Amino acid sequence: MNQVRYQLELLDFVSHYYRVTLEVTPCSDEPMRLRLPAWIPGSYMVRDFARNIQAMQVVNHQGTLPWHQVDKQTWQVVHGGSPFQLSYLVYAYDLSVRANYFNDEIAAVNPAACCLEVADCGPLSLTVLPGGAPEHWQVATGLTRAENTAPLSFGEYVARDYAQLIDCPLLIGDIAVRSFVVAGVTHHHAVVGAWNADYDRVAEDLRRICDTQRQVFGELPADLNEYWFLTWVVDKGYGGLEHRNSTLLLCNRFDLPNPRAPEQLTDDYVTFLGLCSHEYFHTWWVKRARPKVFSHYQLDAEQYTDQLWLYEGFTSYFDDLALVHCGLINKQRYLTLLSETISRVERASNQHRQSLRASSFNAWTMYYKQDENAQNAVTNYYGKGSLVALCLEAQLQQRGLSLAGFMQACWQAYGRNESGSDWSLLAQILDGYTGDSSLSNLLWQWIDEAKPLPLVESLAALGVTMTSRAAINQQDVSGVKTFVVEPRGFGAWYEFKPEGMHISAVAEYSAAKQAGLMAGDIVIAAQGLKLSETSWREILQRTAADSPIELHLFRQQRLVCLTLPAEPAAATVALLQFTADQPQVERWLGN
Numbered sequence: 001m002n003q004v005r006y007q008l009e010l011l012d013f014v015s016h017y018y019r020v021t022l023e024v025t026p027c028s029d030e031p032m033r034l035r036l037p038a039w040i041p042g043s044y045m046v047r048d049f050a051r052n053i054q055a056m057q058v059v060n061h062q063g064t065l066p067w068h069q070v071d072k073q074t075w076q077v078v079h080g081g082s083p084f085q086l087s088y089l090v091y092a093y094d095l096s097v098r099a100n101y102f103n104d105e106i107a108a109v110n111p112a113a114c115c116l117e118v119a120d121c122g123p124l125s126l127t128v129l130p131g132g133a134p135e136h137w138q139v140a141t142g143l144t145r146a147e148n149t150a151p152l153s154f155g156e157y158v159a160r161d162y163a164q165l166i167d168c169p170l171l172i173g174d175i176a177v178r179s180f181v182v183a184g185v186t187h188h189h190a191v192v193g194a195w196n197a198d199y200d201r202v203a204e205d206l207r208r209i210c211d212t213q214r215q216v217f218g219e220l221p222a223d224l225n226e227y228w229f230l231t232w233v234v235d236k237g238y239g240g241l242e243h244r245n246s247t248l249l250l251c252n253r254f255d256l257p258n259p260r261a262p263e264q265l266t267d268d269y270v271t272f273l274g275l276c277s278h279e280y281f282h283t284w285w286v287k288r289a290r291p292k293v294f295s296h297y298q299l300d301a302e303q304y305t306d307q308l309w310l311y312e313g314f315t316s317y318f319d320d321l322a323l324v325h326c327g328l329i330n331k332q333r334y335l336t337l338l339s340e341t342i343s344r345v346e347r348a349s350n351q352h353r354q355s356l357r358a359s360s361f362n363a364w365t366m367y368y369k370q371d372e373n374a375q376n377a378v379t380n381y382y383g384k385g386s387l388v389a390l391c392l393e394a395q396l397q398q399r400g401l402s403l404a405g406f407m408q409a410c411w412q413a414y415g416r417n418e419s420g421s422d423w424s425l426l427a428q429i430l431d432g433y434t435g436d437s438s439l440s441n442l443l444w445q446w447i448d449e450a451k452p453l454p455l456v457e458s459l460a461a462l463g464v465t466m467t468s469r470a471a472i473n474q475q476d477v478s479g480v481k482t483f484v485v486e487p488r489g490f491g492a493w494y495e496f497k498p499e500g501m502h503i504s505a506v507a508e509y510s511a512a513k514q515a516g517l518m519a520g521d522i523v524i525a526a527q528g529l530k531l532s533e534t535s536w537r538e539i540l541q542r543t544a545a546d547s548p549i550e551l552h553l554f555r556q557q558r559l560v561c562l563t564l565p566a567e568p569a570a571a572t573v574a575l576l577q578f579t580a581d582q583p584q585v586e587r588w589l590g591n
C-alpha cells in the first residue's frame with residue numbers, strides 16, 4: 001500500500017491561500033496518479049475543485065521529479081519508487097460549506113476540495129499548521145486527534161482512509177464551544193464569527209433535537225463516538241452539509257439567540273435549529289442508510305440516483321417535525337412552517353412537468369443549476385419530497401403505524417449495515433411494515449408521476465383542515481389575511497431597484513405570462529406612473545378589478561408596451577387549521 005501524510009498550512013489570509021504538502025511513500029516504482037474530487041458527497045453538482053490548485057511542485061531527496069497533468073483533476077508523478085514530496089497552493093475564497101475559505105476571521109477547510117487522493121492508500125494523517133493565521137485561533141473537526149495533539153489545537157489529525165478524510169471538514173478561527181451528551185455520546189457545538197450569542201441555550205436546544213432524532217431511528221449509529229456541529233457565522237449566508245460525525249453550517253450573524261432575551265424565539269433562530277435538525281438527521285439518513293449507488297462514491301463525475309426525494313425530502317419532513325416533538329416550537333408554529341412549504345410547492349407549475357424521480361436524477365444539472373425557468377420546470381425534491389413524507393405519514397397513521405416506524409424498519413434492513421437502498425428493497429420494507437402492497441403502489445405514483453399530491457385528504461387524516469387564500473405576490477406563503485381590496489393576479493418574481501421593477505422569472509399560467517412579460521424585463525411604468533414599490537401596490541389596489549393595466553418596460557434597452565389582463569390573484573397560500581382536539585394530532589405531533 002502507498003503511504004501519505006498531508007500537511008495543510010494556512011498561508012495567507014489576504015490573498016486566501018493554503019499550502020498543501022503530501023509526503024508520499026510509494027509501494028512500487030510505477031508512475032503514480034493523484035486526483036482531486038470534482039464534487040463533494042451531499043452536494044450534487046460538479047464543482048471542479050481542482051481549478052483552485054496552483055504552483056505544483058514535486059521533489060525527492062535528489063531534486064525535482066517529472067510530473068504531468070492527465071486531465072482537469074488528475075496529475076501523474078514519475079518517482080522511481082522512492083519517497084517524494086508534492087506541494088501546491090489552494091485558493092480558498094468560496095463562501096460556502098462545500099469548499100475552502102480563508103480570511104482574517106475564519107478558515108473553513110474541506111479536504112475534499114484541497115487534498116489530492118493517492119490511490120491504494122492506508123491510514124492517513126493531516127497536520128494542520130497555523131502559518132499566517134492569528135495566534136489565538138483553534139481547530140474544530142470530526143477528525144481524530146493524534147496522540148500529541150491537544151483538543152481544539154493545530155497539529156496532527158488522523159483518518160482511516162481518504163473517504164473519512166474528505167468527510168471531515170475543519171472549522172478554524174476564534175472558536176466558542178459548548179458540549180452536551182446524547183445517549184452517552186459527546187456532541188459539540190463549535191461556532192466562529194458569532195456576535196454576543198447565547199451558546200448555552202443553543203447547546204441545550206441542540207441536545208433536545210438530537211435526542212428526538214435519535215428516537216426516530218431507535219439508536220445512535222454504533223460507530224458514532226463523537227459529533228460536531230461546526231457553525232460558521234457570516235453577515236448573510238445559509239447552508240449546511242452533512243457528514244458522518246459532523247456538519248458544517250453557515251448562518252446569518254444574528255440567527256443565533258440573544259443572551260438578553262432568553263424567552264425570544266425568532267423565526268431566524270427557528271430556521272437555524274431546523275437546519276441543524278436537518279443535517280443531524282442525515283447522520284443516519286444518507287450518510288449510512290443511502291442509495292445503493294452511493295455505496296462507493298465515484299467523485300470524478302456525476303453519480304446518479306433517483307432517490308433524493310427520499311433522502312432529502314424525508315429529511316426535510318423530519319427536520320421541523322423534531323422541533324415540535326421536542327417542544328421547541330408549538331403545534332401552531334409547526335403548522336405555519338408546513339403551510340409555507342405547501343404554498344411554495346403547490347403554486348409552482350413545475351410539479352406538473354417533472355416527477356420527483358426525474359428531479360432527483362437530474363439534480364446535477366437542474367436543481368443545482370436553476371435558471372429563470374426553474375419555477376416552471378424543476379421540481380424541488382426537498383419541498384415536494386417532504387410532502388410525500390407527510391402523505392405517507394397520513395396513510396401510516398390511519399393504519400395505526402407511523403413514518404418513524406418505517407424509518408426504523410429501513411434502518412434495521414439496510415442502514416445499520418450500510419448495504420444501500422433501491423426501489424424494490426424500499427417497496428419490500430414498506431409492504432412488510434404495512435402488511436400489503438397498496439401503499440408502496442401509491443408511493444410509486446407520487447414519485448413517478450408529475451402530479452400534485454393528495455394533500456387535503458392526507459392532512460384531514462392527521463386532524464388538519466387545509467383551505468387557501470389569494471396570494472399578494474410570489475413571496476406571500478402563509479398567514480391569514482383579510483383584504484379590503486381583492487388582490488390582482490400577477491405571477492412574476494421581481495425586485496425593485498431605482499430604475500424600476502426587475503423581472504427575474506415568470507410563472508406559466510399567470511397574468512404576467514399572458515401579458516407577455518419575460519425574465520430580464522425592467523418595468524418602468526404602469527398606468528402612466530413611474531413604478532416604485534409604493535406606486536405598484538397602489539396601482540394594483542386602485543385600478544378597477546375588471547380593467548387591464550398598461551405596462552411600459554425596457555427589454556434589451558427597447559421600450560415595450562404590454563397589457564396586464566385583469567384577473568384575480570390565484571388562491572395559492574395554504575391555510576392550515578387543526579380540525580379539533582383530535583387524538584390523531586397528538587399521535588402525529590406529540591403532546
Ligand SMILES: [Zn+2]
Pocket residue numbers: 278282311312315
Ligand atoms: Zn439535506
